[in-house]
Amino acid sequence: MKRYSRTSSSKFQNRYSEEFKRFLCNEFLTGTATRKSIEKKYNIGNNQLTVWLKKNGYDYTKPRIVPLPPMSDQPENLPDKDEASLPQLKKELTEARLLAETYRKMIEVAENEFKIRIVKKSNTK
Structure with a gap:
């Protein structure tokens, strides 16, 4: 996975590759880490992940993985x-x-x- 897709020789005009952006968005959406921890881990700017999530149309406010209660706690709804x-x-x-x-x-x-x-x-x- 390429981190940058160079379009200019200047280091200030480097752009992150779309593959890298999608990878980080998926890592956040699967619930493995928080936005801040991903931004620190991959050394991207503050709120950059939020910008990418908004740009790609993801609903980043709600967690994607919902923990289910154990089966023993489920009530018996089977008909007689x-x-x-x-x-x-x-x-x-x-x-x-x-x-x-x-x-x-x-x-x-x-x-x-x-x-x-x-x-x-x-x-x-």
């Missing part, structure tokens, strides 16, 4: 397997299937009308 809940579950299943079919039809109509591909092929990377 009695005969009373079976009709309710069947009704919810039919509603979910109808909703999925509606979304599929909406995407199909949009693809035909606007001549764009919305659904990604499954074998692409």
Whole structure:
């Protein structure tokens, strides 16, 4: 990874490479370090990382990684397997299937009308 992309012979007109900027933005957004610690570690100017985050359109005020509580603390929300809940579950299943079919039809109509591909092929990377 190149730190600088030289456009001028003067050291004051050096620009950081886009790859280096993206690397530092990703390091901050993954939650491995704070903005100030990254700025000190890579010896870039104060608030330079904030400028790059704003320029690239990242929402840098909210952390990206949210810690999840352990599974043992999760309440049991599973429905009982009695005969009373079976009709309710069947009704919810039919509603979910109808909703999925509606979304599929909406995407199909949009693809035909606007001549764009919305659904990604499954074998692409």
